[in-house]
Amino acid sequence: MPLGNISIAWGAAGAAAALSASMYYAAGVPSSQVFGPSLVKQSNARAVALTFDDGPSESTPAVLDALAEAQARATFFQVGSNARRLPEIARRVALEGHEIAGHTETHPRFYLCTPAMIARDIERGQRSLESVHGVAPRLFRPPYGARWFGMYPIVERLGLRVVMWSLSSRDWERPAEWIAQHVGTHTRPGDVVLMHDGDTTHPGDRRQGTARALRAILAAYRAQGLRAVTVSDLFGLTT
Numbered sequence: 001m002p003l004g005n006i007s008i009a010w011g012a013a014g015a016a017a018a019l020s021a022s023m024y025y026a027a028g029v030p031s032s033q034v035f036g037p038s039l040v041k042q043s044n045a046r047a048v049a050l051t052f053d054d055g056p057s058e059s060t061p062a063v064l065d066a067l068a069e070a071q072a073r074a075t076f077f078q079v080g081s082n083a084r085r086l087p088e089i090a091r092r093v094a095l096e097g098h099e100i101a102g103h104t105e106t107h108p109r110f111y112l113c114t115p116a117m118i119a120r121d122i123e124r125g126q127r128s129l130e131s132v133h134g135v136a137p138r139l140f141r142p143p144y145g146a147r148w149f150g151m152y153p154i155v156e157r158l159g160l161r162v163v164m165w166s167l168s169s170r171d172w173e174r175p176a177e178w179i180a181q182h183v184g185t186h187t188r189p190g191d192v193v194l195m196h197d198g199d200t201t202h203p204g205d206r207r208q209g210t211a212r213a214l215r216a217i218l219a220a221y222r223a224q225g226l227r228a229v230t231v232s233d234l235f236g237l238t239t
Ligand SMILES: [Zn+2]
Pocket: 053, 054, 103, 107, 142, 143, 144
């Protein structure tokens, strides 16, 4: 009996560990399709899609300048409250030919939210971006890349496509030189690259490192014959 109890105890612990590992994979691993479909990478493309999350911020113009110099296009996953705070910068992104996508209103951690809270924040974010840009985006990325229970029903109701990424720049935790080297050498054709032009968790921490790294990344792409395009162009979406 004691042995049996031990076995049951270990079995329960193992099941719990397996469950949390599979939940981590389902919700957090960018290529996971467990909760629903996500665009991750376009394997037969010759181009790449740079994506910028969490803006607009005071750092966004420097990112736009770097993109314009290289005649590159990108996709910006804007936070609704940030777009309302800086509407001129939010609109400059679209005016310069980049794609606007949704990233919620307040950037919550979905795994701490009820489905109703998730739905409300996504809808408010869409409405904010519509009020700033005159049109609601068709692409969406969850904050922290965390898909969760209740997200896909609202995403489907709003007709949104979910976009994850295949290469992270880790620009929230690394200096410009590291970001440039990492992204410049690891990007492959068809990649969706995660970067940030805003910072929702440390508002005082500007993204100048990302803008500096971006110039070196775009130079590396040019040398490799890689074109930087929007997510919709990369995947051939008619949004
Ligand atoms: Zn974000």
